Amino acid sequence: MKKTGIFYGSTTGTTECVASRLAELMHVEKTDLHDVAQSKPSEIAKYDLLLFGSSTWGNGDLQDDWYDFLDGIEALDLNDKTIAIFGCGDQSMSETFCNAVGTIYKRLQKTGARFCGAFEAGDYTFDKSSAFIDGHFIGLLIDDVNEPEKTENRLNHWAKLLQKEFA
Numbered sequence: 001m002k003k004t005g006i007f008y009g010s011t012t013g014t015t016e017c018v019a020s021r022l023a024e025l026m027h028v029e030k031t032d033l034h035d036v037a038q039s040k041p042s043e044i045a046k047y048d049l050l051l052f053g054s055s056t057w058g059n060g061d062l063q064d065d066w067y068d069f070l071d072g073i074e075a076l077d078l079n080d081k082t083i084a085i086f087g088c089g090d091q092s093m094s095e096t097f098c099n100a101v102g103t104i105y106k107r108l109q110k111t112g113a114r115f116c117g118a119f120e121a122g123d124y125t126f127d128k129s130s131a132f133i134d135g136h137f138i139g140l141l142i143d144d145v146n147e148p149e150k151t152e153n154r155l156n157h158w159a160k161l162l163q164k165e166f167a
């Protein structure tokens, strides 16, 4: 059976909550839900579908715990993996909205992994985001700062999308 692992980095707990909710929606066991602050890159080996989540900090930067973890995984051959990326941000930081999602996506291009989970951007208000490529977001973007009422629907929609794309 294909196995799903979720790896997230979170400073104030928002991405952690989103990751936990995704685990429920995707029927992922708690033991397969990992905080990157306490994980080694080699731990991704046993999964077929990897969900990577990061909030964006500073001026479009990765969440702190992602730096070492991403350094480790970008050197791996991930030919046999499918990756979907999610992130939390704030649309009022409209020049760097959820840039961490775009950063992870770009840095993992050379790994040979397949990406899934592109998400419609029409329902968002922002000027720039490195996660916005070819007319859509390359993963799920959550803005729990300004639109917490939309989070549950977005999560449900994305979980269904992933289940379809990764059937």
Ligand SMILES: Cc1cc2nc3c(=O)[nH]c(=O)nc-3n(C[C@H](O)[C@H](O)[C@H](O)COP(=O)(O)O)c2cc1C
Pocket: 009, 010, 011, 012, 013, 014, 015, 016, 055, 056, 057, 058, 059, 060, 061, 063, 088, 089, 090, 091, 093, 096, 097, 098, 099, 144, 145
């Ligand atoms: C100092 C600071 C800088 C931030 N910079 C960005 C940013 O550049 N882009 C963005 O989309 N969100 C930015 N945010 C918003 C956070 O990403 C957002 O609050 C997120 O939900 C935090 O998630 P976490 O608790 O999982 O770390 C920033 C927040 C703070 C307080």
